[in-house]
Amino acid sequence: xxxxxxxxxxxxxxxxxxxxxxxxxxxxxxxxxxxxxxxxxxxxxxxxxxxxxxxxxxxxxxxxxxxxxxxxxxxxxxxxxxxxxxxxxxxxxxxxxxxxxxxxxxxxxxxxxxxxxxxxxxxxxxxxxxxxxxxxxxxxxxxxxxxxxxxxxxxxxxxxxxxxxxxxxxxxxxxxxxxxxxxxxxxxxxxxxxxxxxxxxxxxxxxxxxxxxxxxxxxxxxxxxxxxxxxxxxxxxxxxxxxxxx
Amino acid sequence: xxxxxxxxxxxxxxxxxxxxxxxxxxxxxxxxxxxxxxxxxxxxxxxxxxxxxxxxxxxxxxxxxxxxxxxxxxxxxxxxxxxxxxxxxxxxxxxxxxxxxxxxxxxxxxxxxxxxxxxxxxxxxxxxxxxxxxxxxxxxxxxxxxxxxxxxxxxxxxxxxxxxxxxxxxxxxxxxxxxxxxxxxxxxxxxxxxxxxxxxxxxxxxxxxxxxxxxxxxxxxxxxxxxxxxxxxxxxxxxxxxxxxxxxxxxxxxxxxxx
Numbered sequence: 001x002x003x004x005x006x007x008x009x010x011x012x013x014x015x016x017x018x019x020x021x022x023x024x025x026x027x028x029x030x031x032x033x034x035x036x037x038x039x040x041x042x043x044x045x046x047x048x049x050x051x052x053x054x055x056x057x058x059x060x061x062x063x064x065x066x067x068x069x070x071x072x073x074x075x076x077x078x079x080x081x082x083x084x085x086x087x088x089x090x091x092x093x094x095x096x097x098x099x100x101x102x103x104x105x106x107x108x109x110x111x112x113x114x115x116x117x118x119x120x121x122x123x124x125x126x127x128x129x130x131x132x133x134x135x136x137x138x139x140x141x142x143x144x145x146x147x148x149x150x151x152x153x154x155x156x157x158x159x160x161x162x163x164x165x166x167x168x169x170x171x172x173x174x175x176x177x178x179x180x181x182x183x184x185x186x187x188x189x190x191x192x193x194x195x196x197x198x199x200x201x202x203x204x205x206x207x208x209x210x211x212x213x214x215x216x217x218x219x220x221x222x223x224x225x226x227x228x229x230x231x232x233x234x235x236x237x238x239x240x241x242x243x244x245x246x
Numbered sequence: 247x248x249x250x251x252x253x254x255x256x257x258x259x260x261x262x263x264x265x266x267x268x269x270x271x272x273x274x275x276x277x278x279x280x281x282x283x284x285x286x287x288x289x290x291x292x293x294x295x296x297x298x299x300x301x302x303x304x305x306x307x308x309x310x311x312x313x314x315x316x317x318x319x320x321x322x323x324x325x326x327x328x329x330x331x332x333x334x335x336x337x338x339x340x341x342x343x344x345x346x347x348x349x350x351x352x353x354x355x356x357x358x359x360x361x362x363x364x365x366x367x368x369x370x371x372x373x374x375x376x377x378x379x380x381x382x383x384x385x386x387x388x389x390x391x392x393x394x395x396x397x398x399x400x401x402x403x404x405x406x407x408x409x410x411x412x413x414x415x416x417x418x419x420x421x422x423x424x425x426x427x428x429x430x431x432x433x434x435x436x437x438x439x440x441x442x443x444x445x446x447x448x449x450x451x452x453x454x455x456x457x458x459x460x461x462x463x464x465x466x467x468x469x470x471x472x473x474x475x476x477x478x479x480x481x482x483x484x485x486x487x488x489x490x491x492x493x494x495x496x497x498x499x500x501x502x503x504x505x
Contacts (some may be wrong), residue, residue: 019441050465051293053301053325054298054301057298057496057497058298058302060497061497061500061501062272064495065352065498065500065501066497066498066501068492068497069495069497070492071497072490072497073491073494076487076491076494080487085260125320188480199494199497202494203490203494206489206494207486207487207490210473210482210485210486210489211482211483211486214469214473214477216483217479218473218474223474224325224328224470224471225471226469227324227466227469228321228325228466230465230469230470231462231465231466232316232317232321234465235313235317235458235461235462235465238301238305238313238461239313239314241435242305242306242308242310242313243310246300
């Protein structure tokens with residue numbers, strides 16, 4: 001892995017993108033996914049991502065604690081600014097299926113900005129070590145599955161096939177590996193930037209959990225169940241990290 | 247000052263913070279809604295951050311089985327408190343969208359059982375118990391961390407107090423009676439913090455269990471109580487920002503405390 005780290009960063013981030021396509025699979029067996037199942041999926045992803053942030057913050061703090069805090073707040077700011085920038089411009093799932101080449105390029109630009117934080121998280125975590133990269137990859141990969149479910153849920157009633165829905169779901173996350181590689185190269189070349197980058201990834205992931213995943217989970221599920229799933233997933237992620245670093 | 251006295255004062259102050267619920271309750275509706283939302287978000291962010299610091303300081307990848315068992319135990323008080331209360335808004339089988347969905351839609355910012363102050367008192371007392379254990383565990387690891395957690399829970403206690411004062415007022419009681427109940431509901435927090443702080447050093451084998459218990463309890467209480475209310479009170483974006491920024495300060499706190 002150490003021989004060609006750039007390739008591994010691309011592969012790991014590529015796995016997270018491929019997992020978005022897994023969101024289409026349940027539709028092969030079910031007509032529709034219940035709100036409660038979607039809520040549990042979002043809660044699971046939220047817990048894993050929060051647990052993964054623990055690893056980012058610990059690793060970042062060991063490199064420099066105040067730099068990690070600055071990076072975390074920059075991550076929060078970045079997600080807010082990109083959301084502001086993309087307000088009203090974010091493509092709907094059906095746009096993906098019906099876009100011509102010019103529209104597709106525009107959609108990809110928008111999605112690249114939208115997915116930048118996830119890509120940076122994978123790239124920066126790889127600079128923090130293979131174990132940390134594995135943890136972040138798993139968390140973001142699981143986070144991508146409900147996104148794939150949401151995209152497929154919109155496309156299926158319009159007659160789009162399951163393989164095409166899976167392909168378009170994957171396409172929506174392709175910017176993640178594209179952003180991960182430059183993020184890794186930047187942090188690898190500028191080692192003092194590592195705590196900032198790890199903090200940035202943690203801040204961005206926490207904000208995504210708090211602004212997207214948790215409200216969605218609460219909206220469509222039981223609060224007590226959401227809280228229990230998030231807590232158990234977070235603890236499981238902590239245990240997994242303990243296992244990896246033991 | 248010896249650590250036990252310092253911790254007693256800190257936890258007592260956290261419990262007494264509920265007294266502030268009286269004056270805050272008197273603020274006008276729209277202002278109290280946003281203030282309470284941000285207060286809940288701040289408390290949630292600090293509690294989540296403290297849970298991370300506790301996991302790092304007290305467990306740090308140690309015995310996984312004991313930590314996991316403790317975490318499962320840490321979920322029990324929170325889950326049981328809802329069962330005992332029998333809140334139909336949470337257990338009515340419609341996806342748990344009763345009062346909380348109403349609150350989200352702006353019908354009311356107080357989501358606690360509005361006409362059953364004693365049910366609220368029991369529920370808050372059951373919440374306060376794991377919080378007390380968490381303070382005791384944190385303080386036995388690092389006194390500064392225990393005091394920090396007591397501070398975070400003081401903010402949380404104010405918000406809980408307002409909820410209890412509201413429930414008391416709706417049942418025809420006075421603001422003072424509500425504030426008194428708020429303080430009373432936090433007595434288990436003080437008692438269990440001190441008991442845990444005293445016991446853990448003589449039961450070192452229980453440390454990973456205690457840490458797992460505390461981490462899960464803090465995370466669960468933030469997610470079951472604070473964040474859903476906060477979203478309903480002040481909207482998703484501002485709550486996400488306040489919680490994330492509060493949580494992100496934890497490396498700063500950890501650095502200052504030498505964790």
